[in-house]
Amino acid sequence: MRADLLTARRARALANAPRRGVLALQPSILSADFCYLGRDVDAVAATGISSLHVDVMDGRYVPNISIGLPVLESLAAATDLDLDVHLMIAEPERYIDDFAAAGADAITIHAEACVHLHRSLQRIRALGLRAGVALNPGTPLSALDEVLGLCDQVLIMTVNPGFGGQSFIRSGLDKIARLRRRIDETGWPVEIQVDGGVSPATIGEVVQAGAHWLVAGSAVFAAGRPVAEAVADLLAAARPEA
Ligand code: DX5
Ligand code: ZN
Numbered sequence: 001m002r003a004d005l006l007t008a009r010r011a012r013a014l015a016n017a018p019r020r021g022v023l024a025l026q027p028s029i030l031s032a033d034f035c036y037l038g039r040d041v042d043a044v045a046a047t048g049i050s051s052l053h054v055d056v057m058d059g060r061y062v063p064n065i066s067i068g069l070p071v072l073e074s075l076a077a078a079t080d081l082d083l084d085v086h087l088m089i090a091e092p093e094r095y096i097d098d099f100a101a102a103g104a105d106a107i108t109i110h111a112e113a114c115v116h117l118h119r120s121l122q123r124i125r126a127l128g129l130r131a132g133v134a135l136n137p138g139t140p141l142s143a144l145d146e147v148l149g150l151c152d153q154v155l156i157m158t159v160n161p162g163f164g165g166q167s168f169i170r171s172g173l174d175k176i177a178r179l180r181r182r183i184d185e186t187g188w189p190v191e192i193q194v195d196g197g198v199s200p201a202t203i204g205e206v207v208q209a210g211a212h213w214l215v216a217g218s219a220v221f222a223a224g225r226p227v228a229e230a231v232a233d234l235l236a237a238a239r240p241e242a
Contacts, residue, residue, distance in 0.1 A: 001128070009128030013105040014152070016082040017130060018051050018213055020191045023238055025231060026084055028053040028195070028217035029075075030066060031164045037071075041079050043227035044220070051082035053195070053215045056099075058089035061113045062162035069102045076103025086134065086195065086215075088161045089113065093120045100127040108132030108155050108193075111143040121150040132193070136160060137169045141179055151190050153213065154179060158206075159196030164217040168197025173209045180210025200237035207238050214238065 001009075018024030029052060032040040044052060054075065057066040066088075075083060085104040089095065092109040093116055099107055107124045111133050114120050124131035134155035135143055144154060156179065158172035176192060183190050194206050195215035203214060216234060223230035 006126065006128040010125065010130075013082075013128060013130045016050065016105055017152075018082070018191075020189060021212055023207060023235075024051060024213050025049055025220070025234055026051045026053040026193070026213055026215045027220040027227075027231075028055055028086075028164065028215050029221070030055040031217035031221040033221070034067075037075075038078060040221060040227065041075065041081065044231075045079065045081055047228050047231045049081075049231065051084050051213075052079070053217075054083055054085045054104075055217075056085060056087050056089060057162060061090040061110065062088045064162045069098055072099065072102040072104065082106070084108070084130075086132075086155065087113075088134075091115075093123070096120060096123050097127065100124070100129055104129055106130035106132055106153065108134050108153065110134045110136065110161070111147075112136055112139055118147055118150065121147055125150065125152075134161075134195070135175075137172060141175060141182070144179075148182070148186065148190060149188055153191045153193050154183075155193040155195055155215075156211065157196050158194055158198070158202075161196070165222065166197055168199070168202045172196075173205055176206065176209035176211050198234075200233050203234055203238045 057064045059065040082105045084106045086108045121131045130152035132153040159166040192211040193213040194211040198216040199219040
């Protein structure tokens, strides 16, 4: 792609992202009804939410298999929502170009899954996307030491990746708080995302700890009530003072 087009794509990927420092929900379609995916995506868009989280699993890096390139392509053709792709796959560097071509606005790769983390983040940015690193609950923040400046977003996992509907791992809260301090010290434009077990019961503490972009799957799509109500419940719990 030409350099000016790449710059335009990255400008769009940054502009379409939720604003840094501002609370945003990113519903994970992993818990949507895939027979009615368009309906569920429209329900998200109708709430005013601007970003959708797309979980890609390969059955190797994580024990589950979810969705991949064809679904992302269909989503990109059908919606203007920001498409935030979370690659839970081994050797994610092999697929960065393909997911960019399929319409991702952001690609997050796992530090644990990627031998050439630095190069891969550079590649994601060079393709005009936001670049993210995800850390599993057992991975220390020090995994970010040499790459934080290449990240637009860091995804703190508060479950072990692979499945929706798991219980929130509370040790993630201290990790979020430490990362928040670190980012504030550096002044780098990096946002903290949290993924796993985000619900009305946990979202308030996650925000208090210093994260602003909150991924939620089952609490949005499998809450036993319409998406709009589930989103309203999450936002109310995230901002208890409002
Ligand atoms: C889990 C995925 C999550 C998942 C979260 O490995 O990365 O994005 O959809 O699901 P909940 O919100 O149900 O924990
Ligand atoms: Zn995810």
